[in-house]
Amino acid sequence: xxxxxxxxxxxxxxxxxxxxxxxxxxxxxxxxxxxxxxxxxxxxxxxxxxxxxxxxxxxxxxxxxxxxxxxxxxxxxxxxxxxxxxxxxxxxxxxxxxxxxxxxxxxxxxxxxxxxxxxxxxxxxxxxxxxxxxxxxxxxxxxxxxxxxxxxxxxxxxxxxxxxxxxxxxxxxxxxxxxxxxxxxxxxxxxxxxxxxxx
Amino acid sequence: xxxxxxxxxxxxxxxxxxxxxxxxxxxxxxxxxxxxxxxxxxxxxxxxxxxxxxxxxxxxxxxxxxxxxxxxxxxxxxxxxxxxxxxxxxxxxxxxxxxxxxxxxxxxxxxxxxxxxxxxxxxxxxxxxxxxxxxxxxxxxxxxxxxxxxxxxxxxxxxxxxxxxxxxxxxxxxxxxxxxxxxxxxxxxxxxxxxxxxxxxxxxxxxxxxxxxxxxxxxxxxxxxxxxxxxxxxxxxxxxxxxxxxxxxxxxxxxxxxxxxxxxxxxxxxxxxxxxxxxxxxxxxxxxxxxxxxxxxxxxxxxxxxxxxxxxxxxxxxxxxxxxxxxxxxxxxxxxxxxxxxxxxxxxxxxxxxxxxxxxxxxxxxxxxxxxxxxxxxxxxxxxxxxxxxxxxxxxxxxxxxxxxxxxxxxxxxxxxxxxxxxxxxxxxxxxxxxxxxxxxxxxxxxxxxxxxxxxxxxxxxxxxxxxxxxxxxxxxxxxxxxxxxxxxxxxxxxxxxxxxxxxxxxxxxxxxxxxxxxxxxxxxxxxxxxxxxxxxxxxxxxxxxxxxxxxxxxxxxxxxxxxxxxxxxxxxxxxxxxxxxxxxxxxx
Numbered sequence: 001x002x003x004x005x006x007x008x009x010x011x012x013x014x015x016x017x018x019x020x021x022x023x024x025x026x027x028x029x030x031x032x033x034x035x036x037x038x039x040x041x042x043x044x045x046x047x048x049x050x051x052x053x054x055x056x057x058x059x060x061x062x063x064x065x066x067x068x069x070x071x072x073x074x075x076x077x078x079x080x081x082x083x084x085x086x087x088x089x090x091x092x093x094x095x096x097x098x099x100x101x102x103x104x105x106x107x108x109x110x111x112x113x114x115x116x117x118x119x120x121x122x123x124x125x126x127x128x129x130x131x132x133x134x135x136x137x138x139x140x141x142x143x144x145x146x147x148x149x150x151x152x153x154x155x156x157x158x159x160x161x162x163x164x165x166x167x168x169x170x171x172x173x174x175x176x177x178x179x180x181x182x183x184x185x186x187x188x189x190x191x192x193x194x195x196x197x198x199x
Numbered sequence: 200x201x202x203x204x205x206x207x208x209x210x211x212x213x214x215x216x217x218x219x220x221x222x223x224x225x226x227x228x229x230x231x232x233x234x235x236x237x238x239x240x241x242x243x244x245x246x247x248x249x250x251x252x253x254x255x256x257x258x259x260x261x262x263x264x265x266x267x268x269x270x271x272x273x274x275x276x277x278x279x280x281x282x283x284x285x286x287x288x289x290x291x292x293x294x295x296x297x298x299x300x301x302x303x304x305x306x307x308x309x310x311x312x313x314x315x316x317x318x319x320x321x322x323x324x325x326x327x328x329x330x331x332x333x334x335x336x337x338x339x340x341x342x343x344x345x346x347x348x349x350x351x352x353x354x355x356x357x358x359x360x361x362x363x364x365x366x367x368x369x370x371x372x373x374x375x376x377x378x379x380x381x382x383x384x385x386x387x388x389x390x391x392x393x394x395x396x397x398x399x400x401x402x403x404x405x406x407x408x409x410x411x412x413x414x415x416x417x418x419x420x421x422x423x424x425x426x427x428x429x430x431x432x433x434x435x436x437x438x439x440x441x442x443x444x445x446x447x448x449x450x451x452x453x454x455x456x457x458x459x460x461x462x463x464x465x466x467x468x469x470x471x472x473x474x475x476x477x478x479x480x481x482x483x484x485x486x487x488x489x490x491x492x493x494x495x496x497x498x499x500x501x502x503x504x505x506x507x508x509x510x511x512x513x514x515x516x517x518x519x520x521x522x523x524x525x526x527x528x529x530x531x532x533x534x535x536x537x538x539x540x541x542x543x544x545x546x547x548x549x550x551x552x553x554x555x556x557x558x559x560x561x562x563x564x565x566x567x568x569x570x571x572x573x574x575x576x577x578x579x580x581x582x583x584x585x586x587x588x589x590x591x592x593x594x595x596x597x598x599x600x601x602x603x604x605x606x607x608x609x610x611x612x613x614x615x616x617x618x619x620x621x622x623x624x625x626x627x628x629x630x631x632x633x634x635x636x637x638x639x640x641x642x643x644x645x646x647x648x649x650x651x652x653x654x655x656x657x658x659x660x661x662x663x664x665x666x667x668x669x670x671x672x673x674x675x676x677x678x679x680x681x682x683x684x685x686x687x688x689x690x691x692x693x694x695x696x697x698x699x700x701x702x703x704x705x706x707x708x709x710x711x712x713x714x715x716x717x718x719x720x721x722x723x724x725x726x727x728x729x730x731x732x733x734x735x736x737x738x739x740x741x742x743x744x745x746x747x748x749x750x751x752x753x754x755x756x757x758x759x760x761x762x763x764x765x766x767x768x769x770x771x772x773x774x775x776x777x778x779x780x781x782x783x784x785x786x787x788x
Contacts, residue, residue: 049779054325061667066675067771067781074671074774103674105380105716111774112672177215190694191535191705192332192599193661194424194540 046137048127051076055108058082058127058137063117071117072171073098073125079107090124092155117143134148204656207325208318215324218385221375223289226393229257229264232291238242240466241453247305248400251412254309255397255446258439259470262363262477264288265370272349280349281374305409307542309396309416316392316420322656323388323430328670330383331662333706335433338365340715342379345369363481364436387430390438391572394426395419397445398610401452404459405566406618415614417643421650422613424540425607431662431785437603444607447474447489451496488604489593491576498567510568514560517571524578533694534581537602544653551645555616562619570608570615577601577608584698591703597695600753617642638683668776669709675772676746676779677717684745686713686779689756690723708750709777726754731763740785751776 051059055076064072073087087098097115117123120143127137212219234249244252263353267287272280329335340360346350346369351362368386377634398419399412406412419426429438450471453460457467478485502510518546528534541549559567580595596604617639626633676686688710693703704723713721722744728735730747739747747768749756761768761780768780 061671062775064668064671064772064774065770066773067590067769072671072675072772072774074668076667082298101674101678103670105378105678106670109667109674110672111674157362170684192536192602192695194428194536194543 008176045126045135048125048137048139050141060125060139060141063143065116066113069114069116071098073111073112073114075100075110076108077110082127083131085127085129087114088126088128089114089117090126091117091121116148119143205318207322208320208656211321211324212318214379215321215381215385215748218377218381219389221371222382222386222389225264225371226257226389226687228288228291229259229261230254232260233257234731235309236470239583240463240470241460242462243460245303245304245305245403247309247409247412248403250306250309251397251400251403252446254393255442255449258443258446259477260291261367262480263369268370269349269351269366271781277373284370284374300655305399305403305413308413309399312413312416312420313392313396315524315712317389319656320391322428324384324660327384327658328663328667329712330382330387330433330435331431331658332433332664333711335383335435336664336706336711336715337722338368338383338433339379339712341365342368342372342383343715346372346379347372347633349507361436361482363477364439364500367439368435383435387435387438390435390442391427391430392420394438394445395439395610397442397449398607400449400616400619401611404452404456405563406615406660408618408621410621411614412644414617414642415610416553417646418548418610418613419606421654422610422646423545424543424654425603425606426538427654427656428659429603431659432599433662434599434603436482437600440478440485441604441607443474443478443481444485444488444604447471447478448492450474451492456495484596487580488577490598491580492573495569495572495576499572500566500567502568505564507564510560510564513568514564514571517568517575520575521571523580524575526781528578528581533696534598537581537598537605540602541605544655547649547653548613548646549609551642552613552616555620555642556612557616558619559612559615560619560621562622563615566615567612570612573608577605581696592698594696594698599695613642630740664706664750664752665709665712666776668774669712669750670707671746671774672711672772672777672779673709673716676713676719677749679771680719680746681695682719684719685742686710686719686721687724687739687742687744687747687756687782688713688721689726689748689752689754690725691754707754708748708752710748710750710755713748721748726756728756728760730756730760730768735763736767736782736784739782743785744782746771746781748781749778749780 046058048060050059051061056078058075058077058081061074061076064074066072073089084100085103086100089096089098096115098112100110100112103109123141123143125139125141126135128134129136213587230253237244237249237252237256244412264284264287268280268284270280271283273281274280330339331537342365345365349369351366368379368382371377371386395416395418399414402412402415403409409773423624424651426438429435450467454464454467454471457464475486475489478489502513505513525538528538556567556571577596578601581598581601583595585595620642621635621639622640625632627633676684680686689707690704690711691707693705706723709727710721713719722742730736747756747761749758749761758778761778762770767782767784769783771781772779
């Protein structure tokens with residue numbers, strides 16, 4: 001059947017034309033629909049946790065902090081399954097709302113900013129749609145590792161990082177930030193490394 | 200090989216379904232057009248040969264179509280340009296009704312290879328956040344700029360010499376309204392799956408053996424860490440250029456053996472010239488590669504007049520020269536990764552091809568010597584300096600390019616070898632063809648086994664510069680900082696040739712994506728900079744630098760040295776793998 005189709009020029013041209021037309025109409029329909037309607041909220045709240053190795057469902061990637069001492073919650077969010085949302089964070093001493101920001105180039109990357117939380121604090125995080133205040137997802141977290149920032153600079157209590165310590169080269173000389181200045185490296189590291197080692 | 204690769208591949212195909220459909224539609228359109236043209240100017244090919252040849256030739260109609268889209272948009276406006284582009288897609292299908300023959304075993308095998316290859320290659324996307332390494336960031340920036348304006352940039356950053364890739368990708372992005380990141384990622388994997396198919400033609404014609412053609416396809420697809428590893432380097436233009444390189448090589452082979460075909464030579468030469476032009480527009484260094492191939496081919500063509508004994512001596516001599524080159528390359532730390540790349544995961548395949556090459560030299564002497572000479576010349580170009588205005592001193596070809604392209608002579612050598620092996624075993628077993636067929640099967644099994652054990656189908660840790668924390672930090676930068684804010688990012692020196700100026704920089708972490716994604720100016724600095732030293736702070740203030748970006752790569756800036764000087768650097772955004780510091784205290788040093 002397929003062989004016959006490909007041996008007949010008229011059928012082949014019509015078939016290819018049909019495929020392109022169907023694809024074009026499908027695309028146009030999809031674009032119109034996607035422009036007219038926001039993604040539909042999931043019918044019931046999804047339970048979410050910290051992210052694992054595979055990013056498929058909504059999950060928390062990391063906790064952090066900004067210069068005002070506010071907490072940053074970094075989320076992975078499947079683009080097509082969630083409309084614009086904010087977070088409600090319930091703590092022992094009350095609840096607060098976190099405003100969320102989506103990366104334009106990769107809409108799965110979303111960070112939310114709100115009141116400071118402390119290390120080892122237990123939180124209940126609810127993901128709520130901006131339109132209609134629908135509960136989309138919920139999860140309970142113990143903040144085992146906020147990160148990071150310089151305690152002295154922020155005047156915050158000590159925090160610990162959950163990130164794996166990175167192997168580092170210890171800088172012994174002072175370089176200059178000027179882009180035209182050569183590296184003071186004594187051994188050169190070839191660019192474009194092979195799999196899997198890092199230069 | 201992980202059993203989940205197929206599942207991951209299928210999952211990614213579903214995730215990228217629309218992007219994949221759009222890209223494949225364009226490729227199939229290009230295939231149909233070039234297939235129609237070839238059937239007019241070249242007759243006497245089998246359907247598998249037409250298929251193989253057109254699997255590389257699609258790049259030519261697609262390039263013309265892209266030019267029409269850009270030309271139409273610049274002359275009559277964007278909408279008119281799109282209408283013209285869609286019209287050309289539709290009209291051409293009606294205007295080129297060509298007879299295509301029946302499916303045969305080779306063509307079915309090639310299609311099956313493509314489908315399996317596509318699924319395996321798409322597994323890469325299941326774990327890739329962004330296109331890899333620092334090259335990708337620049338490709339993204341150019342594609343974004345071109346697709347938004349539908350014009351090729353002509354400013355200081357314009358007339359980039361990889362313009363072909365950026366323009367074709369921009370046309371896809373613009374016409375189908377696709378996400379640039381998704382197009383870059385998916386297009387790369389599709390190219391990897393399509394690329395080996397065209398090599399079937401060369402081997403089929405040179406050896407009259409389907410097995411030789413199919414082994415070459417298998418070797419080029421899964422025998423080596425290249426060209427797949429190119430995607431870990433973000434070298435998308437180089438990968439696309441390989442498609443047109445294959446096409447040009449095949450056309451050159453056809454012209455060389457034009458006695459075998461009923462051809463319209465002038466049209467074929469025209470197609471060849473156009474192929475070379477497209478190759479050069481996609482990647483300029485293709486021209487040097489063509490020159491090497493031409494020289495190797497012309498020199499080795501004299502070998503047909505030599506005796507068998509003399510050919511064997513030259514064969515040994517060529518192998519000896521290659522060994523010497525390898526020894527010299529090993530001494531140079533910039534070039535050594537070329538050998539490491541092949542030694543780490545491709546050693547068994549190298550041994551197999553070396554073994555097969557003894558059969559190749561016996562039965563296909565000219566082609567074998569030509570390939571060995573190509574390898575010799577390719578390695579030699581590492582040592583030939585070339586000074587270009589605006590680019591400083593480089594070499595004819597750089598180490599990554601040679602590493603990339605080496606799969607081509609090696610794969611063809613393997614194909615010639617299996618043809619020789621089959622002929623040799625047929626002579627050995629005169630009464631039955633079964634032993635010869637079984638012997639020919641062994642290299643296939645070895646390549647598949649090696650691929651299962653050695654090939655990596657997921658992104659390499661070496662080159663994933665950006666994490667989700669980086670993306671959050673970049674989003675924060677975009678929403679918080681003024682457009683003029685200058686951000687210091689970590690960089691290392693670029694070493695791909697022996698002649699690079701030490702000030703040539705390469706981004707070292709997610710900071711390299713700041714300018715492409717949010718158009719904020721960044722200043723690259725040595726990744727080992729000690730921020731807690733007074734002179735560093737003074738120089739940052741003098742620049743002036745407003746913020747310092749610390750990513751999550753081993754070669755990112757050392758956050759500890761920034762934290763050690765809280766009066767100079769104030770953390771304003773911190774996640775485990777991405778931190779931003781404001782430079783303060785400049786008025787009171």
